[in-house]
Amino acid sequence: KIPNPSLTRLLAIYHLLEQLERENVKSVSSSELGKILGFKPDSIRKDVSYLGEVGNFGGGYEVLKLKDHICGNLGLDRKRRTCVVGLGRLGTAILNYDDLNENGFSVIAGFDSNINKLETITTPVELFPAHEITEVVKKKGIEIGLIAVPARAAQETADRLIDGGIRGIINFSPVAIKAKNNVMIRNLDLLGECMILSTLLAFREKP
Amino acid sequence: KIPNPSLTRLLAIYHLLEQLERENVKSVSSSELGKILGFKPDSIRKDVSYLGEVGNFGGGYEVLKLKDHICGNLGLDRKRRTCVVGLGRLGTAILNYDDLNENGFSVIAGFDSNINKLETITTPVELFPAHEITEVVKKKGIEIGLIAVPARAAQETADRLIDGGIRGIINFSPVAIKAKNNVMIRNLDLLGECMILSTLLAFREKP
Numbered sequence: 001k002i003p004n005p006s007l008t009r010l011l012a013i014y015h016l017l018e019q020l021e022r023e024n025v026k027s028v029s030s031s032e033l034g035k036i037l038g039f040k041p042d043s044i045r046k047d048v049s050y051l052g053e054v055g056n057f058g059g060g061y062e063v064l065k066l067k068d069h070i071c072g073n074l075g076l077d078r079k080r081r082t083c084v085v086g087l088g089r090l091g092t093a094i095l096n097y098d099d100l101n102e103n104g105f106s107v108i109a110g111f112d113s114n115i116n117k118l119e120t121i122t123t124p125v126e127l128f129p130a131h132e133i134t135e136v137v138k139k140k141g142i143e144i145g146l147i148a149v150p151a152r153a154a155q156e157t158a159d160r161l162i163d164g165g166i167r168g169i170i171n172f173s174p175v176a177i178k179a180k181n182n183v184m185i186r187n188l189d190l191l192g193e194c195m196i197l198s199t200l201l202a203f204r205e206k207p
Numbered sequence: 208k209i210p211n212p213s214l215t216r217l218l219a220i221y222h223l224l225e226q227l228e229r230e231n232v233k234s235v236s237s238s239e240l241g242k243i244l245g246f247k248p249d250s251i252r253k254d255v256s257y258l259g260e261v262g263n264f265g266g267g268y269e270v271l272k273l274k275d276h277i278c279g280n281l282g283l284d285r286k287r288r289t290c291v292v293g294l295g296r297l298g299t300a301i302l303n304y305d306d307l308n309e310n311g312f313s314v315i316a317g318f319d320s321n322i323n324k325l326e327t328i329t330t331p332v333e334l335f336p337a338h339e340i341t342e343v344v345k346k347k348g349i350e351i352g353l354i355a356v357p358a359r360a361a362q363e364t365a366d367r368l369i370d371g372g373i374r375g376i377i378n379f380s381p382v383a384i385k386a387k388n389n390v391m392i393r394n395l396d397l398l399g400e401c402m403i404l405s406t407l408l409a410f411r412e413k414p
């Protein structure tokens with residue numbers, strides 16, 4: 001089992017290796033990776049070791065080899081089926097976010113409680129009314145749900161997704177959602193992040 | 208100095224106290240707070256103690272008193288001036304996000320490198336071309352910048368904001384930004400969160 005901080009570092013290393021591959025760099029050392037990413041070389045070597053032997057060539061890693069090693073071991077080449085619930089300002093931005101599809105997260109359904117939205121939004125994604133969430137998630141084997149509904153509808157939306165068999169949720173609403181059935185929830189709370197920033201700034205200003 | 212995990216918990220406690228105040232609840236104990244939020248009562252008592260004495264009435268906190276105590280000590284009633292850079296799908300959603308203004312984060316400027324966008328977007332917020340970021344941030348005393356530009360423009364955008372005297376940045380692009388001048392950066396990376404979820408799911412599926 002890989003601890004979360006190592007996982008986040010491995011993903012950052014993977015992103016960087018993709019960039020180095022595009023720039024035709026053949027090999028890179030853990031201290032060079034550390035310098036670019038701001039991690040200690042020791043923790044990089046330890047993170048990579050969680051994935052088993054990768055072969056270190058005289059002080060450096062082969063870029064392509066390490067990249068494929070991380071990709072295979074973390075299942076980054078897996079395709080995931082996702083859906084967006086709530087097709088307002090934020091939800092429509094996510095519905096058409098090309099980076100998701102390009103990185104193996106295909107958005108295959110959108111849901112909204114307002115029937116008019118379903119008819120007026122132009123998108124290649126199939127749209128459904130909110131009361132069909134559980135049925136559609138089950139039928140299409142959707143694994144990850146992105147929640148972009150108002151705070152008061154967030155828990156109900158999560159419950160509907162979970163009843164349909166969703167396995168992971170990304171919650172954009174500013175309230176905490178209670179999980180059931182071992183479903184993993186990641187919160188992306190813009191308001192919460194602004195408040196943390198504001199508080200940290202207030203501490204710096206204190207006389 | 209309050210550790211970040213305590214800070215995040217105190218903000219969650221504050222949000223909950225706002226809700227209890229609306230429901231006319233007069234007092235609440237640390238174990239009740241713990242049960243609702245999923246924190247240990249000890250850590251709640253410790254978090255609150257960072258803010259100095261608040262007076263605990265026979266096993267409970269007065270809701271209003273604790274709320275104002277957290278608000279005053281964390282500077283949550285401070286108004287912050289913010290701006291949005293990049294007025295595409297995500298940026299326009301943020302520009303019109305009412306929750307920001309309602310919680311003391313007034314969005315007072317928007318920027319884009321595409322001049323056409325500045326003329327076609329309907330919003331009460333004043334819009335400027337991207338090359339004026341440094342000048343406008345300085346003139347209007349903007350404290351927090353929200354970056355919603357493509358990955359290749361993220362670092363340049365951060366540098367322009369920092370040159371203008373920005374104090375905190377929230378970065379929505381999927382690349383890590385290098386900070387200067389002691390500026391604080393918080394990343395909200397949807398793609399990164401999806402990849403972490405996908406990796407955690409892959410581990411569960413491993414034979």
Ligand SMILES: NC(=O)c1ccc[n+]([C@@H]2O[C@H](COP(=O)([O-])OP(=O)(O)OC[C@H]3O[C@@H](n4cnc5c(N)ncnc54)[C@H](O)[C@@H]3O)[C@@H](O)[C@H]2O)c1
Nearest residue numbers: 086087088089090112113114130148149153173300301304
């Ligand atoms: N706009 C932003 O930039 C932004 C940024 C960060 C977080 N958020 C959060 O994202 C959420 C959506 O914000 P928004 O600005 O897009 O709001 P919005 O009002 O523009 O959109 C909300 C959408 O959800 C739909 N909806 C309401 N109840 C529903 C239900 N039970 N099931 C399915 N759909 C339902 C509405 O019909 C509407 O289309 C909010 O929780 C908000 O706090 C928004």
Ligand SMILES: NC(=O)c1ccc[n+]([C@@H]2O[C@H](COP(=O)([O-])OP(=O)(O)OC[C@H]3O[C@@H](n4cnc5c(N)ncnc54)[C@H](O)[C@@H]3O)[C@@H](O)[C@H]2O)c1
Nearest residue numbers: 093094097293294295296297319320321337355356360380
């Ligand atoms: N769309 C989403 O739902 C979503 C979700 C999460 C993260 N993101 C991230 O947010 C960023 C924006 O995504 P989007 O979907 O809104 O893209 P978009 O292409 O719709 O919008 C990008 C905007 O940035 C402007 N721009 C480009 N270079 C600029 C510069 N140097 N200075 C100022 N403005 C500049 C463009 O003119 C455009 O209006 C990307 O980094 C993306 O990865 C998007």
